Structure formats: structure tokens, C-alpha cells
Amino acid sequence: xxxxxxxxxxxxxxxxxxxxxxxxxxxxxxxxxxxxxxxxxxxxxxxxxxxxxxxxxxxxxxxxxxxxxxxxxxxxxxxxxxxxxxxxxxxxxxxxxxxxxxxxxxxxxxxxxxxxxxxxxxxxxxxxxxxxxxxxxxxxxxxxxxxxxxxxxxxxxxxxxxxxxxxxxxxxxxxxxxxxxxxxxxxxxxxxxxxxxxxxxxxxxxxxxxxxxxxxxxxxxxxxxxxxxxxxxxxxxxxxxxxxxxxxxxxxxxxxxxxxxxxxxxxxxxxxxxxxxxxxxxxxxxxxxxxxxxxxxxxxxxxxxxxxxxxxxxxxxxxxxxxxxxxxxxxxxxxxxxxxxxxxxxxxxxxxxxxxxxxxxxxx
Amino acid sequence: xxxxxxxxxxxxxxxxxxxxxxxxxxxxxxxxxxxxxxxxxxxxxxxxxxxxxxxxxxxxxxxxxxxxxxxxxxxxxxxxxxxxxxxxxxxxxxxxxxxxxxxxxxxxxxxxxxxxxxxxxxxxxxxxxxxxxxxxxxxxxxxxxxxxxxxxxxxxxxxxxxxxxxxxxxxxxxxxxxxxxxxxxxxxxxxxxxxxxxxxxxxxxxxxxxxxxxxxxxxxxxxxxxxxxxxxxxxxxxxxxxxxxxxxxxxxxxxxxxxxxxxxxxxxxxxxxxxxxxxxxxxxxxxxxxxxxxxxxxxxxxxxxxxxxxxx
Numbered sequence: 001x002x003x004x005x006x007x008x009x010x011x012x013x014x015x016x017x018x019x020x021x022x023x024x025x026x027x028x029x030x031x032x033x034x035x036x037x038x039x040x041x042x043x044x045x046x047x048x049x050x051x052x053x054x055x056x057x058x059x060x061x062x063x064x065x066x067x068x069x070x071x072x073x074x075x076x077x078x079x080x081x082x083x084x085x086x087x088x089x090x091x092x093x094x095x096x097x098x099x100x101x102x103x104x105x106x107x108x109x110x111x112x113x114x115x116x117x118x119x120x121x122x123x124x125x126x127x128x129x130x131x132x133x134x135x136x137x138x139x140x141x142x143x144x145x146x147x148x149x150x151x152x153x154x155x156x157x158x159x160x161x162x163x164x165x166x167x168x169x170x171x172x173x174x175x176x177x178x179x180x181x182x183x184x185x186x187x188x189x190x191x192x193x194x195x196x197x198x199x200x201x202x203x204x205x206x207x208x209x210x211x212x213x214x215x216x217x218x219x220x221x222x223x224x225x226x227x228x229x230x231x232x233x234x235x236x237x238x239x240x241x242x243x244x245x246x247x248x249x250x251x252x253x254x255x256x257x258x259x260x261x262x263x264x265x266x267x268x269x270x271x272x273x274x275x276x277x278x279x280x281x282x283x284x285x286x287x288x289x290x291x292x293x294x295x296x297x298x299x300x301x302x303x304x305x306x307x308x309x310x311x312x313x314x315x316x317x318x319x320x321x322x323x324x325x326x327x328x329x330x331x332x333x334x335x336x337x338x339x340x341x342x343x344x345x346x347x348x349x350x351x352x353x354x355x356x357x358x359x360x361x362x363x364x
Numbered sequence: 365x366x367x368x369x370x371x372x373x374x375x376x377x378x379x380x381x382x383x384x385x386x387x388x389x390x391x392x393x394x395x396x397x398x399x400x401x402x403x404x405x406x407x408x409x410x411x412x413x414x415x416x417x418x419x420x421x422x423x424x425x426x427x428x429x430x431x432x433x434x435x436x437x438x439x440x441x442x443x444x445x446x447x448x449x450x451x452x453x454x455x456x457x458x459x460x461x462x463x464x465x466x467x468x469x470x471x472x473x474x475x476x477x478x479x480x481x482x483x484x485x486x487x488x489x490x491x492x493x494x495x496x497x498x499x500x501x502x503x504x505x506x507x508x509x510x511x512x513x514x515x516x517x518x519x520x521x522x523x524x525x526x527x528x529x530x531x532x533x534x535x536x537x538x539x540x541x542x543x544x545x546x547x548x549x550x551x552x553x554x555x556x557x558x559x560x561x562x563x564x565x566x567x568x569x570x571x572x573x574x575x576x577x578x579x580x581x582x583x584x585x586x587x588x589x590x591x592x593x594x595x596x597x598x599x600x601x602x603x604x605x606x607x608x609x610x611x612x613x614x615x616x617x618x619x620x621x622x623x624x625x626x627x628x629x630x631x632x633x634x635x636x637x638x639x640x641x642x643x644x645x646x647x648x649x650x651x652x653x654x655x656x657x658x659x660x661x662x663x664x665x666x667x668x669x670x671x672x673x674x675x676x
Contacts, residue, residue, distance in 0.1 A: 203450055
């Protein structure tokens with residue numbers, strides 16, 4: 001009997017004009033477009049310089065900043081007021097003011113000050129821009145002191161383990177795969193079930209001898225299969241487009257992904273049991289997925305959240321798989337390193353599926 | 365094959381949805397090979413009753429059984445003996461006519477070929493469109509497909525929830541014709557309808573209002589139980605006529621009935637001529653009053669007015 005149910009399910013998916021395209025387009029969008037566009041790397045910061053010293057050394061500082069590649073010299077300004085005016089008219093993002101006697105102070109007293117101002121409207125740009133410029137200044141002063149004095153120097157060179165170049169893509173792509181799984185295996189089957197409820201076909205199914213659990217299972221299975229096919233495609237795409245291969249074992253990812261898929265489809269079922277229309281289900285899912293993503297560490301690291309938020313992320317299944325993905329991809333962790341994640345995901349899977357079964361009984 | 369005389373038995377059924385009582389103490393029986401009509405307006409509890417019989421709802425109290433099987437305990441066995449057609453078209457709109465039929469046949473562990481005889485009469489009418497998606501069918505064709513799907517596993521009892529609501533007059537007539545032929549094949553058919561004029565097509569009717577059965581009987585019995593004088597009245601100003609008729613002391617009730625008003629009288633003391641004169645005094649013109657033959661709707665209205673008569 002399950003064969004006929006599955007046959008019908010696949011036939012409906014194939015016949016749906018929108019769904020198969022979305023199943024293909026969505027992971028491609030997520031993997032090819034998002035990492036390029038949604039980057040934290042800030043480039044092309046427009047810098048205006050007020051150089052009141054006009055010395056070789058001040059010019060060298062400006063050159064150094066511009067040649068870093070992060071800044072675009074938008075114009076030299078005559079004074080600070082003019083520079084500020086440029087910021088106000090959105091012609092510049094940052095101001096570097098080099099005071100008179102910059103070179104003289106630097107040579108005589110081994111110290112000189114400059115003024116950095118950044119437009120705080122775009123906080124990310126301002127923060128990252130000033131950090132870049134500060135490090136350029138530090139670098140500059142180091143260069144200068146090399147031939148100025150023989151002052152002993154302690155140099156701090158941060159080295160990033162597991163992702164030496166701090167490549168953003170390497171960091172994002174594995175996490176984005178989790179989103180693909182969430183949408184495909186959690187939300188699509190749930191919406192499909194609510195759709196049957198809304199169309200009344202659920203009732204027609206309920207008067208047949210088909211056991212309800214078999215019916216629900218026939219709804220989930222196609223999406224699980226698709227989820228794994230798409231996950232495999234994602235691995236391929238990551239390797240093909242970004243040369244990204246997991247340091248660890250792919251099998252480990254599949255194991256955790258399987259647990260996650262159980263969790264998220266169980267969660268989807270809970271929502272579908274409690275909603276009467278597709279619209280209701282959509283809205284609840286939309287709300288929940290945004291919450292899950294923000295609290296997952298996809299964009300903002302969990303470690304930098306306040307304690308209460310960090311405690312909340314413990315309840316977020318998305319967070320665990322995302323960490324697993326990154327750990328396997330970047331660090332090559334094995335199952336033994338991620339026992340917490342394994343138990344957490346297994347616990348979630350059990351919890352949501354039990355809830356789904358209970359709420360199904362109640363509404364049925 | 366000899367079937368028990370009572371195919372469907374319902375005893376003291378009660379069901380409430382939240383705070384509203386959908387069924388209060390409903391009892392009736394349907395005999396094998398009969399068309400049994402559940403007649404009443406929207407919200408009378410017809411759908412709830414049919415859904416309980418289709419094993420989709422569990423009653424709060426009371427029993428219902430189909431061919432001796434309890435709808436709660438033996439729901440699995442009942443599902444293969446009952447064909448249910450909900451009020452709303454609820455087949456897969458994105459599957460074709462043929463696919464829908466085959467799908468439901470396989471779910472019941474049978475095939476279209478095996479039971480083709482039973483549905484031939486109905487299905488042959490939509491067979492030319494078998495490659496068309498169910499969603500693209502016209503209303504009448506959808507209804508035929510739904511009936512075919514409800515019959516494909518050869519049920520002995522057919523539950524139809526308002527199959528003729530929203531269907532044109534010609535299709536309605538055609539549909540009752542199909543039911544009549546199915547009855548001849550030995551099916552017991554429970555059909556709900558808000559249309560009183562369809563009552564005559566049934567072997568037995570149950571008049572339902574607000575979760576209670578007001579009266580059960582054959583259409584002839586029901587109509588015969590109407591013993592009060594019933595008149596038909598028309599006039600130029602129908603609305604004012606209704607109000608004035610209701611004011612007359614000898615008139616028990618008056619209600620719009622198609623293009624006329626039907627009025628029942630308290631006794632035989634009044635004559636049509638006297639009533640006509642009474643109306644002329646109140647400025648009515650074009651008055652025509654005649655005795656009318658009571659129909660099921662008149663009985664229904666009468667029963668609604670006198671709830672003490674439900675004890676029949």
C-alpha cells in the first residue's frame with residue numbers, strides 16, 4: 001500500500017509546477033549567491049583625508065591606507081568641516097585627519113596623533129572600517145619606528161586555526177546547507193499535510209483503510225529522500241565551486257543530518273497538527289525559522305550573545321547541526337568529539353516526534 | 365445474499381462541538397436497499413451524523429452501527445463497507461480522473477476492473493475525460509467522479525453529504541436517477557439534503573432540526589400526518605399580505621412558499637371567501653385563495669412550530 005501512496009506523492013510533486021523548481025533553485029541560490037553577497041567583509045569604504053601636514057610621511061600614511069584595498073580615497077578635503085560635509089552628503093564613510101606637525105612630532109617625540117571619524121549610520125561599516133584603519137596605523141607606526149629608534153617590539157600576529165585565511169565562504173557554506181535541509185525536510189512536508197487538510201482530501205483518506213501513520217509516513221519519506229539528494233548535491237557544489245571538501249568524514253555529516261531531519265520534520269508535523277490552513281502553518285513556520293536562524297550562530301557567533309540568549313540557543317536544533325557541519329568541514333571532528341550534539345539532536349528528534357504523535361491523536 | 369433488515373442503526377446519539385450541541389439524542393434506522401433522506405436546513409446536524417457513521421467522528425454518547433458493526437469499536441471493518449462522499453469535493457485536484465479512481469481502488473485493495481460493473485453507469489459518463497485533472501472538471505462531472513470513487517470498493521452503504529447542494533436542476537435530477545439505480549443494486553443509501561422537494565425521491569425521510577429528528581417516515585406518511593387546513597394565498601402586495609394574514613385570529617401560521625404564501629388555520633370555521641373579504645377591507649387587490657395540498661416542507665414548518673409533536 002505504501003508503494004501506491006508514494007507513487008501518488010511523487011506524481012503530485014512532479015506535477016506541481018512550482019515545487020520541483022524550488023527544490024533545485026533554493027539550494028543553488030543558497031550556495032552560490034548567498035556566500036558571495038551576504039559577506040561580512042567590508043570593502044570599498046570611502047575615505048576622505050584632511051592632510052594638514054602635507055609632509056612625505058603623511059602622504060606615505062595615506063598611500064598605505066589606500067593600497068590596502070579596503071579603502072577608496074574619495075577626495076582630499078581642505079579642513080575637517082569640509083570633510084564632515086562630505087560625510088553628511090554621503091560622499092564619504094570615514095575621515096582621516098592628519099594634524100599639522102604630524103611629521104615633526106613623529107620624528108621628535110616618536111609619537112603623533114591622527115583623528116579617525118566614521119559615519120555610524122552603518123554600524124558594521126563604521127566598526128570594521130575603523131578596525132582596518134587602526135591596524136593600518138599600527139602597522140605604519142611599526143614601520144616608522146624601525147628606522148627611527150631601536151625600541152623593542154612585541155608583535156602580535158593572530159593565526160586562525162582550521163581556517164587560516166578566515167575565508168568567509170568556508171565558514172558560511174556548511175552552515176547554509178543546514179538551512180536547505182530545514183526548508184526541504186521540515187517545512188515542505190508539513191505544508192503539504194496542512195494542504196491536504198485544507199483541500200478536504202485528508203478526510204477522504206481517513207475513510208479508507210489506510211492507517212493514518214502510514215499516510216503521514218508516505219508524506220515525509222519523499223521529502224527525506226529529496227533532502228538527502230539535495231544535501232549530496234550541496235556537497236558536490238561546495239567542492240565544485242569553492243573547492244571545499246570536509247576535513248572529516250562525510251558519513252558523520254549524514255548521520256547527524258539524519259537525526260536533524262527527524263527532528264525538523266517532527267517539528268513540522270507538530271505545526272501541521274495545530275494549524276487548519278496553509279496560511280496559518282506558513283506564518284508560524286516563518287516566525288519560527290527566523291528565530292532559529294538568528295539564534296543559530298549562522299550570522300552572529302553564539303559565544304558573543306548575552307548569557308540568556310546563549311542559554312536559549314541550547315534549545316535550537318539548528319545550532320547543533322550547524323556546529324557539527326562546521327566542525328566536520330573545518331576541523332575534521334568525529335562522532336566522539338560531538339557526543340553532546342549527538343545526544344541533543346537525538347533528544348530533539350524524540351521530543352518532537354512524540355509531541356507530533358500525541359497532538360495528532362488529540363486532533364484526530 | 366440475505367442482508368439484515370436494519371443496515372444502519374443509530375441509538376441515542378449525542379455529539380457536541382465545543383459548546384454547541386450538534387446532535388441531541390438522535391435515533392433512527394435505515395433498512396437495506398433503501399434511500400434514506402436526512403432533511404433539514406444548514407446547521408441541523410446532518411453532516412455531524414454522517415461523519416459519525418463514516419467513522420470520522422466519535423460520538424459523545426449513544427451507539428451507531430452499520431451491518432451490526434459498531435462505528436467506534438469496529439471502525440476499520442466499517443471503512444471497507446461504507447462509501448462516503450463529503451459535501452465538498454475532496455479528491456486530488458492535481459491527479460487525473462483515472463488516477464484518482466485507481467488510487468482509491470488500490471487503497472481499498474481492489475482494482476477498477478474488478479468493480480467496474482458497479483460504477484459503469486456513472487463512470488462511463490466521465491470516461492471521455494479520464495486524462496483530465498480532477499480540478500479542471502465541471503461541477504457535475506466532479507460529482508460523478510466523487511461518487512465513482514466512493515463506490516469503487518463496492519460498499520454496501522453509501523453516505524452522501526448534501527450531494528446536490530450547489531448543483532443545477534438538471535444535474536440534480538440526473539443524480540437522483542443514479543441513486544435510484546444504485547438502490548436497485550442493493551445499496552443502502554443515506555443522503556442528506558436541505559432541499560425539501562427532494563424528499564419524494566427517498567424511501568424514508570428523517571426531518572432534522574437543531575440536532576433532533578422531528579419525524580421519521582415515508583414521504584407519504586409524513587405528508588399524511590399533516591391534518592390541518594392548508595391554504596394557498598396570493599395578492600398584489602405579497603409582503604403586506606403576509607403581515608395581514610398573520611394578524612388574522614383564525615390563521616395559525618403563514619409563511620412564504622415559492623411565489624405564494626401558505627397558511628394553516630386553527631380550525632375549519634373560516635372560509636376562503638371570508639378571508640378574501642377580510643383582506644379586501646385592508647386594501648389588498650388581486651387576491652386569490654385556494655386550498656393547497658400539503659408537502660414535506662409544510663410538515664417541516666408545522667413540526668418546527670409544535671415541538672411537542674416530536675414524540676412520534
